[in-house]
Amino acid sequence: MYSQVIAGTYFTSKDDQTVQVGENTLICIDEQGQIVRIISDREPEFHSVRQTAADQNNLLQLAANERLLPGFVDLHIHAPQWAQAGLALDRSLNDWLNTYTFPLEAKFADDQFALTVYSSLVQTLLANGTTTALMFGTIYNSSNLILAQQAAKFGLRALIGKVAMDDPTQTPEYYRDESATEALKATREFIESMLKLQQQTRTTLMPVITPRFIPSCTNELLQGLGELAKQYDLPIQSHCSESDWEDQYVQERFGQRDAEVFDHFGLLTDQAVMAHGTQLTDGDLSLFRQRQAAVAHCPISNVYFGNAVFPTRKALQAGNQIGLGSDISGGFSPSLYRNMQQAVMSSQLLTDGVNNEMDSTKRGVPDSRISMKTAFYLATKGGAQALNLPVGAIEVGKQADFQVVKLTPALTAESIDDEFERLLYQAERNSISWVMVGGEMVYQNQEGHR
Ligand SMILES: [Zn+2]
Structure with missing residues (x-):
C-alpha cells in the first residue's frame, strides 16, 4: 500500500x-x-x-x-560560476565580477560549454546532499534551458532565473541585455519555456525573476521585472546589501536603501530570496519581515565579499526568514555541510570580534553565536520556507x-x-x-x- x-x-x-x-x-x-x-x-x-x-x-x-x-535546500547558486569555483577570491567584488565572472558567464553563449558545466554542477549538488537549488543562470536563455533540462534529467529540484542586467554603466558591452525591453522580452520567453518544461517532468522546475543586483539594472528594467513577478506570481532572487561597495552604490543612486528600492519596484515579496544581506540594518530587516521576504545567508562567500558577518541569530530571533546559500562561486564549496560549519564559525567570530587591539568587552557582538542545530535548520527547513515548498x-x-x-x-x-x-x-x-x-x-x- x-x-x-x-x-x-x-x-x-x-x-x-x-x-x-x-x-x-x-x-x-x-x-x-x-x-x-x-x-x-x-x-x-x-x-x-x-x-x-x-x-x-x-x-x-x-x-x-x-x-x-x-535533502538540503541551497538558496543561492550562480550555476555558470561552477566553472570557476575557488578562483580569485582575493579580489574585491567589483574586480572579481569584471575580471573573472562576466567573461566566464559570457562563454555560456556556447551551448556545448553550458552542457558540460551544468551537467557537472547538477550531479555535484546531488552528490553533496542538495536536493533543491535556487539558481541564477546567465543572460542566455538557450543555456538556461540546458540547465533546466540537466536538473530534470538527474532529478534536482531547480528554481532558475534568466539573469537580467541592462545598465551600460555597470555591465560590460559583451555581456549585458541590449535594453530593458529586450531583457523583459527574454525573461517572459524564459518563463513560458520553463512552465512548459515543468509539465513534462516530475520534479520541480520553476522560473525565477532575477535582476542580477540593483547596480546592473536600469529603473525601467526593475519596474518591468516587478510587474512580471506579479503577473506570473513567481519567486524573485537577487542580492541585497551584500557589501560596502554595493550597499553604498544603491544609496548614492537612489537616496534610499537597497531593500527599499526592491520594495518600491515590487521585488521584495513573500516569494523573494535576497542573498547575503551582510549590510542590512535593523530597519531593512524589519521591512523584510513585513514583506516576509527571505535572506539567503552565504557564510563562506560573505567572508570574502561581505565586509561583515550577517547577524543570523539576531535576525532569527526577530522573526526573519533565513536559509543557507553556497553562493557558488563567491563561495568555493558546493557542500552545505561546509557552509553550515562556516555559519557556526562566523557567528562565533561575530560574538568574539577579531581585532585584538580592542578591549575584549568591546570587540564583538555578544550573543551572536548560533548552534549547529540552527545551521541545520537554515540548510533544510529555513530554505524550504523561503521557497514555500513542501520539502526540507x-x-x-x-x-x-x-x-x-x-x-x-x-x-x-x-x-x-x-x-x-x-x-x-x-x-x-x-x-x-x-x-x-x-x-x-x-x-x-x-x-x-x-
Ligand atoms: Zn550571488
Missing part, C-alpha cells in the same frame, strides 16, 4: 533551536513521492508494515551506521527528499545529540550513501562502503 518504506533513524529540524530524532522508524512514501506516514517501533503496526514492505521488495533498510536526513523536513505531507549519511567510524557519542553534532561536523561528500528526490533515487555513492 506504500510505494516505498525506509527503515532507520532520522534527524529533522523542528525549529531553529530544536532537532527531532526518530529512532528506528518507518518512513512511508506514496506514489507521488510524498511522506504519508511515520511509524515508530512502539506502534502496533510497525512489524506488519515492515514485513509487508519487505515482502513486496519496497523496503529500504538503513545500515546501523547510517542516518536519514532531509521529514514530516508527513512533505516530499520524500532525503540523504543517507554514514557516521564516521570510531567516533564515540554519549548521546544522540552528540551524534547529530558530530555527524554534521564530520560529514563530507563521500559520507553520503544515497540521495532521493520525491521518492526517486537520484544518486548512489559508488565509492562508499556499505
